[in-house]
Amino acid sequence: MAGVWIFAENHTQGLELLNTGRILADKTGSRLLSFLWHDHQVAEDYLACGADEVLLLPPLEESQPLEAYIPVIVDELREGDADIFLLAATLRGKDLAARIASRLDTGLCSDCISLKLDEDNTRLEMERLVFGGAGIQKVFCSSRPQMATIPPGTFEAAVPANSRREGKIRELPSSPATAVKILEKKAKERKSANIKEARRVVCVGRGIEKEEDLAMVREFAQVLGAEIACTRPVSEEMRWLPEDLCIGLSGIEIKPDLYIGLGISGQVQHVIGIRDSKIICAVNSDENAPIFDVADYGIVGDLYDVLPRLHEELGKLL
Amino acid sequence: MPEILCCFKWLIDESYIRASSSGELDLETVDYKLSNYDRNAIEESVRLQEEYGGTVSAITVGLPDSTKGVKDALSRGPEKAYFINDDSFENLEPSQTAAILADIISSQINYDLIICGEGSSDLYAQQVGPRLAEKLGIPCISYIQKVQIEGDRIVAEKKVEDGIEVISAPMPVLLTVLPDINTPRIPGLKDTLGASKKPVINISKDDLTVSYEAKIHTNAIIAASMERNCQKFGSETEDIANLARALAKEGVIK
Ligand SMILES: Cc1cc2nc3c(=O)[nH]c(=O)nc-3n(C[C@H](O)[C@H](O)[C@H](O)COP(=O)(O)OP(=O)(O)OC[C@H]3O[C@@H](n4cnc5c(N)ncnc54)[C@H](O)[C@@H]3O)c2cc1C
Numbered sequence: 001m002a003g004v005w006i007f008a009e010n011h012t013q014g015l016e017l018l019n020t021g022r023i024l025a026d027k028t029g030s031r032l033l034s035f036l037w038h039d040h041q042v043a044e045d046y047l048a049c050g051a052d053e054v055l056l057l058p059p060l061e062e063s064q065p066l067e068a069y070i071p072v073i074v075d076e077l078r079e080g081d082a083d084i085f086l087l088a089a090t091l092r093g094k095d096l097a098a099r100i101a102s103r104l105d106t107g108l109c110s111d112c113i114s115l116k117l118d119e120d121n122t123r124l125e126m127e128r129l130v131f132g133g134a135g136i137q138k139v140f141c142s143s144r145p146q147m148a149t150i151p152p153g154t155f156e157a158a159v160p161a162n163s164r165r166e167g168k169i170r171e172l173p174s175s176p177a178t179a180v181k182i183l184e185k186k187a188k189e190r191k192s193a194n195i196k197e198a199r200r201v202v203c204v205g206r207g208i209e210k211e212e213d214l215a216m217v218r219e220f221a222q223v224l225g226a227e228i229a230c231t232r233p234v235s236e237e238m239r240w241l242p243e244d245l246c247i248g249l250s251g252i253e254i255k256p257d258l259y260i261g262l263g264i265s266g267q268v269q270h271v272i273g274i275r276d277s278k279i280i281c282a283v284n285s286d287e288n289a290p291i292f293d294v295a296d297y298g299i300v301g302d303l304y305d306v307l308p309r310l311h312e313e314l315g316k317l318l
Numbered sequence: 319m320p321e322i323l324c325c326f327k328w329l330i331d332e333s334y335i336r337a338s339s340s341g342e343l344d345l346e347t348v349d350y351k352l353s354n355y356d357r358n359a360i361e362e363s364v365r366l367q368e369e370y371g372g373t374v375s376a377i378t379v380g381l382p383d384s385t386k387g388v389k390d391a392l393s394r395g396p397e398k399a400y401f402i403n404d405d406s407f408e409n410l411e412p413s414q415t416a417a418i419l420a421d422i423i424s425s426q427i428n429y430d431l432i433i434c435g436e437g438s439s440d441l442y443a444q445q446v447g448p449r450l451a452e453k454l455g456i457p458c459i460s461y462i463q464k465v466q467i468e469g470d471r472i473v474a475e476k477k478v479e480d481g482i483e484v485i486s487a488p489m490p491v492l493l494t495v496l497p498d499i500n501t502p503r504i505p506g507l508k509d510t511l512g513a514s515k516k517p518v519i520n521i522s523k524d525d526l527t528v529s530y531e532a533k534i535h536t537n538a539i540i541a542a543s544m545e546r547n548c549q550k551f552g553s554e555t556e557d558i559a560n561l562a563r564a565l566a567k568e569g570v571i572k
Pocket of ligand 1: 286289
């Protein structure tokens with residue numbers, strides 16, 4: 001009984017994987033099975049959105065990490081002779097995927113951004129970014145299950161079918177205790193929701209000298225009706241802005257109408273996060289900065305000198 | 319006192335990569351570097367040693383001409399390096415690297431703690447750490463921002479989408495570190511000279527006892543293209559006014 005299995009950390013990611021998973025299951029003439037742990041209430045939704053079977057993982061204790069599910073998932077995939085297993089590429093999802101792949105002695109395509117079946121509908125042809133986003137690596141997996149982690153937002157979410165879909169809901173056994181314990185969970189306020197939807201984004205890089213100078217950028221952004229974002233050094237090294245405002249390979253991808261980068265060199269790891277922007281505009285004092293090669297409009301100049309005047313000129317047109 | 323092993327990869331510096339006219343990546347005229355986040359892995363190993371004592375060794379799998387990388391790693395503090403090398407170790411996929419490392423580590427090396435970068439700056443598959451832990455049968459705490467040793471346990475702060483999980487696990491443990499865990503020191507001339515005197519244990523393919531076929535196969539690597547207008551302005555007020563008008567014309571400021 002080969003089939004397509006999926007695992008996601010939340011509902012939206014689940015629906016995205018159901019969408020892709022359904023297409024693959026139809027093409028391979030097999031079933032689509034979804035693990036579910038975060039909210040058993042949505043099992044019926046999953047069936048309506050394309051799953052043939054929902055596999056409920058029993059809730060974990062507070063101190064149990066997500067990896068506690070690994071043995072149960074591995075057993076299930078083995079018994080079901082899974083052909084394809086897709087996971088949402090969250091931090092925990094990626095860790096889980098690599099470890100499950102190791103136990104099943106199979107290959108894993110990390111951060112897969114595109115996948116389709118080959119002509120015989122047997123082999124997944126997958127794509128992922130390499131060299132910080134400079135290259136697209138086209139791969140396939142020669143062992144089974146073929147595994148991939150898929151960044152949230154890569155595919156559209158599935159919508160419920162019009163007609164009632166038949167499906168099964170099955171409870172999986174609980175997980176053995178792990179040697180690894182969660183001592184504490186520190187929640188963090190999420191800020192990236194707005195940034196992903198934002199039509200205009202002003203992004204700051206290391207060209208900003210001090211934290212106080214963000215005030216001036218904020219004012220500019222406000223006039224423009226833009227959200228503020230940053231490069232990885234600004235969030236992770238300087239810690240001037242929260243991590244979830246970091247754009248790029250290890251942060252988020254955005255698709256605004258207008259992106260204005262201030263004091264950003266334009267290293268490929270950052271640039272892949274903005275390549276779907278409609279217009280890219282950059283201010284940098286170094287005329288050879290790589291950002292100018294990927295920008296529609298660039299101003300070569302000191303941002304401290306340019307920004308007030310750009311503020312003024314744009315103000316006239318708003 | 320902990321025996322610490324850090325893993326590193328010597329790889330192509332992506333900032334030197336250009337697309338050839340055929341749309342393939344030109345990997346001929348490139349330079350090499352120590353994978354960015356492996357520097358954080360080495361730094362954290364050395365930092366832990368400074369705090370808790372013990373030893374730090376480094377290990378890599380690569381082509382025989384990666385000796386420069388071994389020296390680079392040693393100049394950052396580890397006392398010795400294990401260099402598993404063979405001409406065939408080009409373009410290994412993560413399951414192979416993990417299998418090779420696990421084979422040598424389990425048969426030849428004592429450790430309490432293994433530290434890897436969260437991902438390599440070329441493939442960034444983020445698999446070798448967790449796969450290696452699985453192969454060795456030890457706990458893995460990935461994507462960590464902070465770590466300390468408490469008796470025979472590791473306590474680490476792991477980044478997850480909705481915040482941080484503080485995790486405790488009994489040693490031996492494998493950690494994968496995020497870049498914000500520390501700022502890697504920059505080796506000085508003395509460190510570089512000292513690195514040449516440190517022992518390097520060469521390990522060849524013949525010492526391996528496991529098979530490690532590739533499971534992921536690469537058909538091609540093509541250049542990710544980004545076609546843009548690329549219009550550059552100066553910073554005179556007239557230039558800035560022109561830019562503002564151009565943006566207005568694109569219809570993106572309202
Ligand atoms: C595996 C991996 C993943 C990564 N993921 C990400 C990611 O997701 N996001 C990300 O952003 N980075 C990421 N990075 C880091 C990335 O490679 C770059 O280091 C980073 O994007 C550079 O940030 P920056 O442009 O702010 O800083 P810099 O590269 O230091 O550039 C600063 C720029 O500001 C200009 N400047 C300085 N002063 C002024 C001034 N007064 N006026 C105008 N211009 C000025 C300089 O000319 C320079 O070009 C990753 C790296 C690796 C290896």
